[in-house]
Amino acid sequence: MRHVASEQPAETGNQTETHAAWDVELVPGPRGRTRRPEADCPVEVALAAVSGRWTTLLLRELMGGPRGFTELRELLPELSAKVLTDRLRALQDSGLVEVERRRGFPVRTRYALTEAGRALRSLLVELYATGEELLRLR
Incomplete structure (x- = not known):
């Protein structure tokens, strides 16, 4: 027995669905109207941008303006050079951080x-x- 209401045309994906009671503040657009995480859901995009250990702290420090590698190490002394390098590279790959290399010896790098x-x-x-607020409510 076929259930016609659940069938969709071939060009329609399962990405978004209709829902009678979408909270328009939580889900103001169609990209968020999904039943599973989707790569182009705005909430997923935002969470991915700040995910990863040390990422929020690096973003916080860079909000104050461009910083050099050594300066970032001084601001976050418990962050290893390897993890700092990895996080900066990931932020650069995701288009959130740009790198400026200045001539000279040694080469100066600013993020x-x-x-x-x-x-x-x-x-x-x-x-x-x-x-x-969550800490207060515990």
Whole structure:
């Protein structure tokens, strides 16, 4: 027996679904109207941007302006050089950080947030406020 209501045309994916009671503040657009995590869901994109150990702290430090590798190590002394390198490379690969190499010996490298990286400021502020509230409610 076929269930016609659940069938979709071949060109329609399972990515979004209709839902009678979407909270328009939580799900203002069709990309978030899904029953499973999707790579282009705005919430998933935002969470992926700040995920990973040390990432939020690196973003916080770079919000203050461009920083050199050594300066970042001094600001986050418990962060190893290897992990710092890995995190900066991941942030660069995701388009959140740009690298400027200055001539000279030794070569000076500065890391700065891109426009996309700076756009994460409000998310970090809200995450902090939400974390404070959760700690208060425990």
